[in-house]
Amino acid sequence: MGYQILNGKYTIPNLPAAYADKMAQTLKIVLADERCGVRVTLLYGVLEECDIITRSVKIENTGTRKLYLEKVSSSCLDFLYGNYDMISFYGRHTMERNVQRHKILHGRQAVGSIRGASSHQYNPFMILAEHTATEQTGECYGAAFVYSGNFSAEIEKDQFDQIRFVMGLSEEQFSYSLSAGEVFYAPEVVLSYSGEGIAHLSHNFHYFARKHICRGKYKDKPRPVLLNSWEACYFDFDGEKIVALAEQAAEFGVELLVLDDGWFGQRDDDNSSLGDWEVNERKLGCSLRELSERVHQKGVLFGIWIEPEMVSEDSNLYRSHPDWALQIPGKKPVRARNQLVLDFSNPEVVEYILEKISDILRQGEVDYVKWDMNRSLTDIYSANAKEQGAVSYHYMLGVYHLLESLTARFPDILWEGCCGGGGRFDLGMLYYTPQIWCSDNTDALDRVRIQYGTSFGYPLSAMGAHISAVPNHQTGRSTDLNTRGVVAMTGAFGYELDFGKLCEREKKEIREQIAIYHKIAPLLNGKYYRISDPFAEEYGAWMVVDPEKKKALLSIVMLNIHGNMPVIYVRLFGLDPTKNYCESISKDIYSGEALMAGGFPVALRAGDYQAYQIMFEEVNAGE
Numbered sequence: 001m002g003y004q005i006l007n008g009k010y011t012i013p014n015l016p017a018a019y020a021d022k023m024a025q026t027l028k029i030v031l032a033d034e035r036c037g038v039r040v041t042l043l044y045g046v047l048e049e050c051d052i053i054t055r056s057v058k059i060e061n062t063g064t065r066k067l068y069l070e071k072v073s074s075s076c077l078d079f080l081y082g083n084y085d086m087i088s089f090y091g092r093h094t095m096e097r098n099v100q101r102h103k104i105l106h107g108r109q110a111v112g113s114i115r116g117a118s119s120h121q122y123n124p125f126m127i128l129a130e131h132t133a134t135e136q137t138g139e140c141y142g143a144a145f146v147y148s149g150n151f152s153a154e155i156e157k158d159q160f161d162q163i164r165f166v167m168g169l170s171e172e173q174f175s176y177s178l179s180a181g182e183v184f185y186a187p188e189v190v191l192s193y194s195g196e197g198i199a200h201l202s203h204n205f206h207y208f209a210r211k212h213i214c215r216g217k218y219k220d221k222p223r224p225v226l227l228n229s230w231e232a233c234y235f236d237f238d239g240e241k242i243v244a245l246a247e248q249a250a251e252f253g254v255e256l257l258v259l260d261d262g263w264f265g266q267r268d269d270d271n272s273s274l275g276d277w278e279v280n281e282r283k284l285g286c287s288l289r290e291l292s293e294r295v296h297q298k299g300v301l302f303g304i305w306i307e308p309e310m311v312s313e314d315s316n317l318y319r320s321h322p323d324w325a326l327q328i329p330g331k332k333p334v335r336a337r338n339q340l341v342l343d344f345s346n347p348e349v350v351e352y353i354l355e356k357i358s359d360i361l362r363q364g365e366v367d368y369v370k371w372d373m374n375r376s377l378t379d380i381y382s383a384n385a386k387e388q389g390a391v392s393y394h395y396m397l398g399v400y401h402l403l404e405s406l407t408a409r410f411p412d413i414l415w416e417g418c419c420g421g422g423g424r425f426d427l428g429m430l431y432y433t434p435q436i437w438c439s440d441n442t443d444a445l446d447r448v449r450i451q452y453g454t455s456f457g458y459p460l461s462a463m464g465a466h467i468s469a470v471p472n473h474q475t476g477r478s479t480d481l482n483t484r485g486v487v488a489m490t491g492a493f494g495y496e497l498d499f500g501k502l503c504e505r506e507k508k509e510i511r512e513q514i515a516i517y518h519k520i521a522p523l524l525n526g527k528y529y530r531i532s533d534p535f536a537e538e539y540g541a542w543m544v545v546d547p548e549k550k551k552a553l554l555s556i557v558m559l560n561i562h563g564n565m566p567v568i569y570v571r572l573f574g575l576d577p578t579k580n581y582c583e584s585i586s587k588d589i590y591s592g593e594a595l596m597a598g599g600f601p602v603a604l605r606a607g608d609y610q611a612y613q614i615m616f617e618e619v620n621a622g623e
Contacts, residue, residue, distance in 0.1 A: 001030040001039070009045045010056070014397050016146050016431030017188045018054050018212040020047050037063015037180075050208045051193065054146075057186040061178040068389075069176040073152075073168030075143060075189035079128075080162055086155055087127035087198075089453050093120045094441035094474055096422035097453030099535060103131060104157050112152035114172045116341070116377025116392055120423040124151045125205075125457035128165060129198060135530055136197040136573065142205060143167050144457055146213070147187035148428035149396035150174070173380060175389025190427065198456070199573065203527050206459040210525060213427050214434040214462070216407065218414050222521035223435060223461070224255035224301055225514055226368070226494035231442075231468050233498070235262040235269055239284040239291050246295040246302075248499040252507070253514040256368055256494075257295055258303040263288075264360075265315065271338045274310045275317030277356040279363065292364035303368025303414075304360075308353045309399065310339045310374065323383040324349050326391075336375035344398030345391045346384040354405050361410055369410075371403075371433060373419040403432035416464055416492075425454065435462050435492045442468035442496060443475040444487045445609060448540035448557050451490055452530060460524045460544070465491030467513075469498070481506055483611035485513045486555050490542070491524075493517050520615070522546075523553050529573040534559060545574035549592075550618040552581070556602060557611045569599030575616070584615035 005027055009020040027044040039062050045054035055075040061067050084104050088111050089097040111126070113119035124145035130138040143165065145151050150170035157163050167189050178184055190208065194201035210219060227249045233241060246257045264280055265273025279288045286294075288304075295302040311318050311325050318325060318340070325340040327333040333340055343349050361369070382391045407415060417424060417433035421440030429436055439450045447465065454463055465488040470478040488494070495510075502510070526546045531554075534540035538560045545552045552575060556568075575581065575592035582589050583600070590600070595616070602612060 001032050003030065004028045009047070009054075010043050012056055012185045012188060014400065015185060015187050016213075016400060016428045017056070018045060018047065018052070018146070018190065018208070019215075020045070020212055023049060032062070036067070037061060037065065038067065047208065047212060050211070051204045052208045052212070053191045055189045055191060059178065059184045059186075061180050061182050064180050066180070067178045069178060069184060070174070071169075071171040072174075072176075072184070072186045073166045074145070074186040075167050075191060077141065077143075077165040077191070078162065079165075082163065083131045084128045084163060085131050085133075087129055087456070088153075089123040089125060089456065091120050091123075091453075093420050093423065094439060095446060096120050096425065096439050096450055097123055098449065099453045099456070099533075101129075104128075104155055104163060106157045106159070108154060108156040110152060110154040112150070112170050114150050114170050116149060116380070116395065117373060117419050117424045118145070118148050118151060118426045118428070119376075120420065123457070124153065124167075124426050126153050126167070127198065127201065127456065128155070128163075134197055135199045138197055139193070139195050140198050140201050141165075142192045142201045142457065144190045144205065144427050145187060146190060146427040146431065147396070148399070148424050148426050150392055169393065173389075173392050175387070176393065177387050177389070187428070199529055202456055205457050206528060209427060209430055209459050210461060213430050215431065216411060216415075216434060218434050220525065222518075222524070223414065223492040224368075225253070225517060226256035226258055226303070227254045227499070228258040228260055228466065228494060228496045230260035231473055231496040235267070237262065239286045239294075242284075242291060243294045243298070245499070246298040246300045250298045250300050252499060252510050254300065254495065256301040256303055258305065258368060258370060259291075260305040260370070261307075263304065272312045272314035274307055274312040274339050275315045275342065277306075277308075277353070277360055279360065288360065288364035292366065296365060301367040302365060303370065304366055305370045305372060306357060307372040307374060308357055308402065309342055309344060311342050312339050326377065326381060327379045328381045329383075331379070334378040336378075339375060341375065341377055343382050343384060343395070344402070345382045345394035347398070348384070350398045350402050354402055357406060358409055361406075361413070366410075366413060368414045368416065370416045370418055370437070373424060375420070400428070400432070407432050418464075422450070422454070425458065430458070430462055435464050437464040438491060441474045442466055443472040443477055444479040444484045444557070445477065445559060446475060447487050448534045448559065451487070452534050452540065452542070455528060455530060455542075460491055460528055463491030464494070465489075466494040466496045468496040469501070479609045481509050481513075483557060483609050485509075486557060486611040486613045489513070489517050489520060489613070490555065493521075516613070520553050523551060527574050531570055531573070539568065541570050543572060543574070549574065549576040549579065552616040554600065554614045554616065555612070558604070558609060561604075561606070561608065561610070565604060568602045568604065570602055571599040572596050572616075579618050580620075581616040582619045584617070589619060590616075
């Protein structure tokens with residue numbers, strides 16, 4: 001029917017989407033099927049500054065009869081020729097975003113989720129790369145879904161070797177009725193291209209996410225170093241213990257104390273009280289306001305953990321409103337972590353939770369909120385819905401409405417997303433929470449691989465990364481404090497341990513770590529380079545370079561050690577070949593050209609899982 005080119009970036013009602021000023025443009029292409037009474041508007045957002053094109057679809061019922069949408073994809077790319085690999089990111093709880101690369105074969109290959117969240121199993125980000133493409137060379141295309149629920153990403157190679165790539169909502173558990181005059185908007189897909197390898201593609205997505213997805217006062221700011229109470233005391237705490245943790249935190253230079261699960265209802269284990277968002281003053285021995293004031297008096301910010309999408313059967317909320325949980329009538333519900341899922345497709349439920357959480361946040365001076373979701377959606381039936389085919393989709397709209405309302409009401413709070421760790425690490429959540437807990441697995445070696453996979457599509461500033469106690473509570477492995485620090489400083493940095501159990505040497509090292517982190521934190525918004533593949537090589541190595549190429553931070557973790565190992569020469573990236581750089585340990589001076597062409601020789605130390613953190617700073621030729 002026609003097209004329009006408009007200044008500015010389109011928006012999508014009730015859904016997260018990239019935002020941009022008038023430097024962006026929107027292309028609208030309108031298609032119509034008069035016989036069926038359907039008008040489709042293809043929406044293209046062009047953000048030239050970061051080599052990004054966004055895609056969405058608006059569908060209107062212009063007829064007189066009800067229509068049913070059974071499959072809606074937001075983006076379709078066709079490649080008439082080319083030899084491409086598919087790079088996807090699979091995983092499981094505590095081992096998210098492993099990297100999988102394989103040649104695109106004839107037939108259809110797909111990843112996706114029908115778990116109600118974008119999932120630990122498959123991330124809604126995918127790369128098509130030339131078969132010969134590397135980090136630094138070759139053509140590649142990336143696609144990320146700005147959505148946190150069920151999705152599908154499909155690639156098909158046909159009989160003529162043409163490739164079609166489609167990304168959008170999963171067609172399973174989806175049937176959306178559209179009455180006459182109604183409109184449906186599909187969630188957004190973000191597309192980018194690089195002719196200079198995969199690293200450049202990642203740079204595009206990192207910059208885009210920081211500047212055009214993340215919002216709020218913390219989007220570009222270094223995040224406060226935090227101490228989370230979970231692995232320090234789990235459910236076993238009272239107000240005095242939390243204040244003592246805050247006092248310890250202040251002594252070390254930690255800036256934020258987070259009170260994790262167990263502060264509400266009658267929550268002394270994970271069997272009860274989700275949905276009862278009332279402060280357990282009996283357990284704390286004080287009000288939330290008194291506790292937050294005492295924490296602030298120690299010179300430390302205060303944060304809390306919430307899981308607003310869930311309900312325990314042993315809760316006042318469930319006893320009053322069993323119909324507010326997703327469950328199929330006449331069948332026993334499927335439980336996970338001893339909890340059910342609230343029906344966020346029901347606006348009444350969402351508004352109730354909004355007011356309860358808002359009341360909590362008004363009671364105390366809360367600076368940070370960790371938003372968790374610890375199970376997948378099952379028994380997807382809503383007592384409130386007239387039709388059941390779009391319950392999962394409306395559930396996600398309910399989550400977004402709650403997030404939008406809370407972040408608007410409390411704009412000074414730092415929000416961190418979480419879904420059993422990294423089970424909802426996507427651009428949809430980053431729109432509301434500028435950082436996401438990368439994984440419940442805090443083991444340093446596993447985190448090298450988890451954060452490596454995450455880095456292909458998401459910026460370092462978005463990755464919640466903490467030092468925890470050893471032996472690690474997930475793997476039982478022990479790594480030294482330096483190694484845990486080198487890995488955790490790659491993201492939004494913090495601790496998950498009891499400072500009172502540390503020896504004096506460890507306490508001294510933690511103070512040094514926090515001082516180092518404050519120096520390097522601004523670098524996390526620089527260009528990030530993956531130097532080695534920790535899934536295939538004996539070591540993990542990565543680096544970050546500031547925009548002026550005056551500073552670079554190199555991090556290395558030995559994943560294996562052997563007798564009489566050869567010297568490792570780590571080739572750096574992103575430096576200025578005409579500049580000289582002083583290396584922070586030996587104070588030797590190298591040219592940028594030498595570091596990138598010949599590499600930096602690493603003097604290996606004996607011992608398991610040794611790590612190295614080396615700063616390179618520009619020096620004048622005469623220095």
